[in-house]
Amino acid sequence: NAGVTQTPKFRILKIGQSMTLQCTQDMNHNYMYWYRQDPGMGLKLIYYSVGAGITDKGEVPNGYNVSRSTTEDFPLRLELAAPSQTSVYFCASRPGGGNQPQHFGDGTRLSIL
Amino acid sequence: AQSVTQLDSHVSVSEGTPVLLRCNYSSSYSPSLFWYVQHPNKGLQLLLKYTSAATLVKGINGFEAEFKKSETSFHLTKPSAHMSDAAEYFCVVSALNTGFQKLVFGTGTRLLVSP
Secondary structure (H helix, E strand, O other), X not given: OOOEEEEOOEEEEOOOOOEEEEEEEOOOOOEEEEEEXXXXXXXXXXXXXXXXXXXXXXXXXXXXXXXXXXXXXXXXEEXXXXXXXXXXXXXXXXXXXXXXXXXXXXXXXXXXO | OXXXXXXXXXXXXXXXXXXXXXXXXXXXXXXXXXXXXXXXXOOEEEEEEEOXXXXXXXXXXXXXXXXXXXXXXEEEEEOOOOHHHOEEEEEEEEEEEOOEEEEEEOOOEEEEEEO
């Protein structure tokens, strides 16, 4: 049981480049989330999804886009990378029903130079 | 609205001594609270959760936390620290609204364990 898998683990981008951070989960969870973690801070919510075909913005969505075509996958897209997007990105998922905890992937460390 | 304050950014202990990581919360509703641990270059792993059942919650690896409503606290403790406990710990308050779970994270406490 792999849980939540994120790829790549590390990436360096140049300003203005685009890329997609991949996230997949094998637990059949309805809810999925993308966070960013900046040094010395807690996690901030970028986007979330309550099921296939349904997504919505979190606290810090500017500069990002998401899609949810299947239950398993929830990719995060950066269209025009900026230095302010240098961060560690975490994907999480949880089952529906009640206030169950979220399960996190190991993160993608992204540097934009 | 919900908020979380972790009172210490760093805590240093010796191996074999007790651990106390402090967390205070604010919530408009009856909260659910979690403690997560993050080891270097890893994701967040759930240590324990409080969801309005028993106020003393036992988690993995010998950790436990006590929910004190009168003090709005949810401190994490462990009787005897192990070297492998060195990590970042996050206290998290959760609000559930029409199925959407909003997590509010504290800024983290780094636990250092010396031999």
